[in-house]
Amino acid sequence: MxxxxxxxxxxxxxxxxxxxxxxxxxxxxxxxxxxxxxxxxxxxxxxxxADLPQGPMPHPAPMTPVPPTFLAAPRPPTNGKAVGSAVCGVLCLVSFGLTGIPAVALGHAARAEIRRTGEGGDALALTGLVLGWLSTAAWAAMLTLMIVAAALSA
Structure with a gap:
C-alpha cells in the first residue's frame, strides 16, 4: 500500500x-x-x-497512596426538607406569602433532622425559616391593620 x-x-x-x-x-x-x-x-x-517502540516509552511513576489526612472529607448529603424550606421561602416573594407557613414547617423539621442525622443544608433550612417567618409576620401585620381600619371606620 x-x-x-x-x-x-x-x-x-x-x-x-x-x-x-x-x-x-x-x-x-x-x-x-x-x-x-x-x-x-x-x-x-x-x-x-521496526526496532523502536511505537512512541515515547512512559516511565512508570511509583504509585504511593494519598494519606487519608490529605484527602477531602466527603460532604454529607443535603437534607431534602431543607431544600424544600428554602424553595418555599424564596417563593414567598412571588406568591405573596402563601408559601410562608410551609417554609416555616419544613425549616423546623429540617433543622431537627439535620441535628439528629448530621446531614447538610442547615443554611438552606435557616433561609426558609427566616423568609417564611417574615412573610407570615407581614401577613399578620397586614390583617391586623385591615381589622383595625375596619373597626375604626365602623
Whole structure:
C-alpha cells in the first residue's frame, strides 16, 4: 500500500521519540528521517521503525497512596426538607406569602433532622425559616391593620 503524508509524519514522530530517548544516534536518526520522507510504501516505513517502540516509552511513576489526612472529607448529603424550606421561602416573594407557613414547617423539621442525622443544608433550612417567618409576620401585620381600619371606620 502506498504511504500517505500522514503515514510518513507518524513514522518520523516515532523516530524523533526514539532519538529523544537515546535509542538512535544523530547520523542514524537523520538517515532514517530522510528515508522516511522518500518512502513510497507503508512497508518501507514499517522497516524504518521496526526496532523502536511505537512512541515515547512512559516511565512508570511509583504509585504511593494519598494519606487519608490529605484527602477531602466527603460532604454529607443535603437534607431534602431543607431544600424544600428554602424553595418555599424564596417563593414567598412571588406568591405573596402563601408559601410562608410551609417554609416555616419544613425549616423546623429540617433543622431537627439535620441535628439528629448530621446531614447538610442547615443554611438552606435557616433561609426558609427566616423568609417564611417574615412573610407570615407581614401577613399578620397586614390583617391586623385591615381589622383595625375596619373597626375604626365602623
Amino acid at each position: 502506498l504511504a500517505s503524508h500522514a503515514d510518513r509524519e507518524r513514522a518520523v514522530d516515532v523516530l524523533r521519540a526514539g532519538y529523544a530517548e537515546g535509542r538512535l544516534e544523530q547520523p542514524e536518526f537523520e538517515q532514517r528521517v530522510s528515508r522516511a520522507y522518500t518512502a513510497r510504501t507503508v512497508g518501507d516505513l514499517a522497516l524504518l521503525v
